[in-house]
Amino acid sequence: MTNNALPRGFEDLAEFVPDWLHATEIERNRFRVAQPLAELKRFYNAMMPRLDGISSFLNDFPLHAMPRDCANLLELALMTMEVAPAVEYYNNPDVPESVEYEKFDILPVRQKYTVVESNPNTNE
Amino acid sequence: MGFDTDTSINTSARLNHERFPELSTGPVPIEPYISEEFFARERDAIFRCMWLLAGRMEKIPNKGDYFVKTIEVLNTSIVIVRGQDEKVRAFYNVCRHRGTNIASGAGNCKFFTCKFHGWVYDTQGNIRHVADESQFFDLDKTKLNLHEVNCEVWNDFIFINVDENPRETLAEQLGEIGVQLQDFPFPEMRVAGNWGATLNANWKLFLDAFQEGYHVATVHSGTINEYFTGARNPYCRPSSVRLYKRNRSLSIPFNPEFKIHKSEEFAIRTGESLSQGVAGLTKKVPGVNPKNDEYFSFDVNAIFPNWLLDTSIGFFFIHEFWPIDASTTRWESTMYFPEPANAGALISQNQSIALLRDAFREDIATSEGSQAGIMSGSLKEINFADTEIPCRHLYEVVTKMVNGEW
Numbered sequence: 001m002t003n004n005a006l007p008r009g010f011e012d013l014a015e016f017v018p019d020w021l022h023a024t025e026i027e028r029n030r031f032r033v034a035q036p037l038a039e040l041k042r043f044y045n046a047m048m049p050r051l052d053g054i055s056s057f058l059n060d061f062p063l064h065a066m067p068r069d070c071a072n073l074l075e076l077a078l079m080t081m082e083v084a085p086a087v088e089y090y091n092n093p094d095v096p097e098s099v100e101y102e103k104f105d106i107l108p109v110r111q112k113y114t115v116v117e118s119n120p121n122t123n124e
Numbered sequence: 125m126g127f128d129t130d131t132s133i134n135t136s137a138r139l140n141h142e143r144f145p146e147l148s149t150g151p152v153p154i155e156p157y158i159s160e161e162f163f164a165r166e167r168d169a170i171f172r173c174m175w176l177l178a179g180r181m182e183k184i185p186n187k188g189d190y191f192v193k194t195i196e197v198l199n200t201s202i203v204i205v206r207g208q209d210e211k212v213r214a215f216y217n218v219c220r221h222r223g224t225n226i227a228s229g230a231g232n233c234k235f236f237t238c239k240f241h242g243w244v245y246d247t248q249g250n251i252r253h254v255a256d257e258s259q260f261f262d263l264d265k266t267k268l269n270l271h272e273v274n275c276e277v278w279n280d281f282i283f284i285n286v287d288e289n290p291r292e293t294l295a296e297q298l299g300e301i302g303v304q305l306q307d308f309p310f311p312e313m314r315v316a317g318n319w320g321a322t323l324n325a326n327w328k329l330f331l332d333a334f335q336e337g338y339h340v341a342t343v344h345s346g347t348i349n350e351y352f353t354g355a356r357n358p359y360c361r362p363s364s365v366r367l368y369k370r371n372r373s374l375s376i377p378f379n380p381e382f383k384i385h386k387s388e389e390f391a392i393r394t395g396e397s398l399s400q401g402v403a404g405l406t407k408k409v410p411g412v413n414p415k416n417d418e419y420f421s422f423d424v425n426a427i428f429p430n431w432l433l434d435t436s437i438g439f440f441f442i443h444e445f446w447p448i449d450a451s452t453t454r455w456e457s458t459m460y461f462p463e464p465a466n467a468g469a470l471i472s473q474n475q476s477i478a479l480l481r482d483a484f485r486e487d488i489a490t491s492e493g494s495q496a497g498i499m500s501g502s503l504k505e506i507n508f509a510d511t512e513i514p515c516r517h518l519y520e521v522v523t524k525m526v527n528g529e530w
Contacts, residue, residue, distance in 0.1 A: 025317065025477065051390050051471070058467030066467075074467050081474035084387035085482055089347050096346045098485035099321065099492075106481070107318040107456075112463070112470050 005069040006076075007057065013050070013076060016043060021075045026106040028082040033094040033101065037086070044087045047080040063113040071115040133357040133377075138510035144367050144517075151505035152519050154498045156526075157326040163450035165526040170429050171197045175276065175283040175294045177431050177444060178204055178214065182280065182314060183230065188247055191230035192217055193284070196454070197447045202273055202284055203227045207247040208234065214275035214284045215249050220268040236270075245270050278302060279310040291530060301371050301425045301433070307410035308435055313460035316439075317477040319484060320456040325491035327430060327447040328518055329498075330455055333487050334443050335426050335514040337362055337376055343490060347483050352421065354379035361511050362424075363417035370428035370521045372514050375413060378421040387475045395472030396438035396461055398480055407437050426514060428521060438462070439473075441480065451495055457484055 004017045020043060022028045032040065054077050061070050086093050094101065141149055156162050178193045183204075190205035201217035203226065217225045219238040226236040226245060235252060236245045244253035249270035254263065274285040276294040283294050295302060323330065333339065337360030341353045352360045362374040384392070391397035412435045413420040422436035432443040441459040448454060459477060464470035497503055508516045 025474075025481075029478075029481075048386050048390075052393070055390075055394055055468035055471055061467070063464065063467060063470065070467075074471070077467070077471045078474050081387060081391075081471060082478045084385070084475060085347065085479045088385035088387060089479075090482075092346075095482040095485050097343075097489060098346075098482065099323075099489040103321050103323065104485050104488075105320040107320055109315050109318050112316075113467070 003068055004072065006073055007069045009057070010050070010054070010073055013046065013073075016046070016076055017072055020079050021072055022079060023075060023111065024108065025082070026108070028079050029106055031079070032082050032086060035093055037091065037093055040083045040086050040093060044080065044083050047076060048084075051077060051080060065116045066113050068115055068117055071113065074113060133361045133363070140365050140510045140513040143365075144513065147367070147513065147516055147520060151507050152516065153505055154503060156519060156522060157329050157495075157506075158450060158499050160450045162526065163447065166447070166522060167197055169525045169528070170522065171195075171447075173285075173287045173291060174429055175274075175285045175290065175292075175297045176429075177427075177442075178202065178275075178282045178284045180280050180282060180315075181212070181277065181311075184212065186232060188232045188234055189230075190227060190233065190236075190247070192225075192227050195446070198286055200286070201225060203236070203270075204275065204282055204284070205247050209248060211248075212275060212277060212282060213249060214273040214282075215270035216273060218271060219243055220251065220270070221254075226270070243268075279306070279308070281310070297370075298427060299371050300366070300368050301373055301427060304373075304414055305411040305425065305433070305435065308412065308440070309409070309462075310440070310460075312462050313440065314463045315458055316461040316473055317441075317459040317481060318456070319458075319481055320454065321488055322448070322452065322454045323488060323492050323495075324451055325453050325495040326451055327445040327453040328522065329494055330453045330488070330491050331426070331430065331432070331443070331445045332512075332515040332518065333491055334432055335372070335374070335424055335518070336512045337374075338509060338511050339487075339490070343486050344483055347486060348479065350379060351382050352376065352379055354381045356380065359511065363420070364415040365513060366414070367513070367517050371426060372517050373414070373423060373425045374514060375415060375417045375423050376421050377417060377419040380419050391472035391475040393472075395464070395469035396476070397472060398436075398439075398476035409435075409437050412436060424514070426518070428518075439476065451499065455488060 006013055022031055054073055058070055058074055183191050184206040187206055187208050190203055192201055192203055194201045202214050203217045204214045206212050217227055219226050221243050224238050224240040226238050242255040246252050249272055251265055251268040274290055276283050278294055340360035341349050363377040364375045366373040388397055412423055422434055425433040427433055430445045434441050439461045444456045446454040461473045
C-alpha cells in the first residue's frame with residue numbers, strides 16, 4: 001500500500017491524489033485560491049456525487065485511528081467542502097470583494113482525526 | 125416582548141426606537157472612534173474595570189496546562205494556568221524579581237522558571253526558589269508570589285479582571301445573556317475554525333460591522349446575502365432586538381426562499397450546518413432564539429465590552445475585538461462545533477467553516493475604509509438607522525462609562 005492509496009471502490013478518484021490532499025484548513029484554502037476555477041469545478045463535479053458514499057464508508061472507521069487510505073479519502077472530502085463555496089457561490093477561486101488575503105490569518109486548530117500508518121509487512 | 129417578525133421586516137415604523145425611547149436618534153459624533161484621548165479614557169473606565177474574555181477551558185484540560193494572554197489595551201500579559209490543585213488562576217506574566225515574563229505561548233508545566241535569573245514559581249503562583257538567595261537583602265518571600273489577577277469561569281469561558289476590587293461579579297456583567305445561555309451546550313463544543321486580522325479600525329467601528337444586518341445585502345453580495353435577504357426581508361432586518369444595561373442581543377432570520385446548494389444539502393443530511401433552514405427549526409437548543417422568531421438563523425449576543433457570542437442550532441461562534449490603539453484592533457473569531465463523532469460529521473462541519481470564514485473576509489473588508497473615511501476630516505458625524513440600534517447602544521454605553529457613569 002502506498003501513501004497515495006484510496007480505499008477499494010474509490011479508485012476512480014485517484015487522479016486527485018496526492019495534489020488535492022491537504023491536512024489543514026489553511027493548506028486547503030491556499031490550494032483552492034491558487035487553482036483555476038475550471039479545475040475547481042472539475043474536482044467538485046467529480047466529488048459531490050460521491051460524498052454520501054464516502055461519508056457512509058468512512059463512518060465505519062474511528063476518527064482517532066484512520067488508516068492512511070481512508071484519511072486520503074477524508075481529505076478529498078474536506079477539500080470538496082473547501083472548494084464548494086467557490087463553485088456554488090462565488091464562481092471564482094477566492095471570495096471576491098473581501099479583505100486582502102495576506103491580511104487575514106487562518107489560525108491552526110487541533111486536527112480532528114489521526115492517521116495510523118499501517119505496517120507494510122502485514123498489510124499486503 | 126419580541127417583534128412580530130413580518131411586521132418588523134416590512135414596516136416603515138422605527139420599532140426599535142419605539143421600544144427603547146431612552147436612546148438618542150440623532151447623529152453620533154466621530155470622536156469616540158478616532159480620538160486617542162477618548163481611547164485612553166476607555167482603557168481606564170472600561171478595560172481596566174471589567175471582566176474580559178481570556179480563553180476557554182478547552183485550552184487547559186489538564187493540571188499544569190497554561191496559556192499566555194497578551195492584552196495590548198492594558199499593556200499587560202496574563203498567564204492563565206490550571207494549577208496542580210485543578211483550580212484555574214490568572215497571574216501577571218511578570219517575575220517578581222525584575223519583571224521578566226515567566227511564560228510564553230502555551231504548554232504544560234509543574235513550575236514556571238524565569239529565563240532571566242531562574243526564579244521558580246509553582247502553578248499556584250507561590251515562589252518556590254530564588255537563585256543564590258543569600259545575596260539579597262531582607263527578602264520578604266511572602267510578597268514574592270506571582271501577582272494574582274481575578275479570574276472566573278462561566279460555561280467554560282475564562283474571564284479575567286485586572287481591577288483589584290471588581291465592581292461587578294462576572295454573573296452581573298453577563299447579565300440577562302448569561303442567564304439566557306446558561307444551559308446552551310457550550311462545554312460540548314470544541315474549536316473548529318479560528319481566524320484573525322489586525323486592522324486599522326477602531327474596536328467599536330470594527331465590532332459594529334458584526335452587530336447589524338443592514339450590511340448583508342451589499343457586503344455579502346458575493347457570498348451569503350441570499351441566505352439572509354430576499355423579497356421577504358431585503359435589508360436583513362433583525363427579527364428581534366434586546367437591549368440591556370450594557371449588553372445587547374439580536375436575532376437574525378434566514379430567507380425562507382433561499383435555495384440551498386449541494387454541499388449544504390449534504391451537510392444538513394450528515395451533520396451540523398450554518399444553513400439548516402427550516403430543518404434546523406425542529407431542533408431545540410436551550411438559550412437560542414429567545415423570542416421564538418420565525419425562520420430563526422442565529423443570535424448575535426454582544427457582551428460588553430468587546431466580544432460577540434453568536435449562538436445557533438448546533439454550533440456557535442465568537443468575535444473578539446482587542447483594541448491596540450484608537451484606530452487599530454486585533455480581531456479574532458472562533459467557530460465551535462461538537463466534537464465530530466465520525467467522518468460524516470467532520471466533513472459536514474467543514475462546509476460551514478469554509479463558507480463562514482469567507483463571509484468574515486467580506487465582513488472585515490469595509491472596516492479599514494470606514495476608519496480612513498472618518499479620520500479624513502470629511503465626515504463629522506454618523507447617522508445610525510433604527511435597524512443599527514445595536515451600534516448606537518454601544519456608542520451610548522461607552523460614552524456614559526468614559527464620563528464616569530457606571
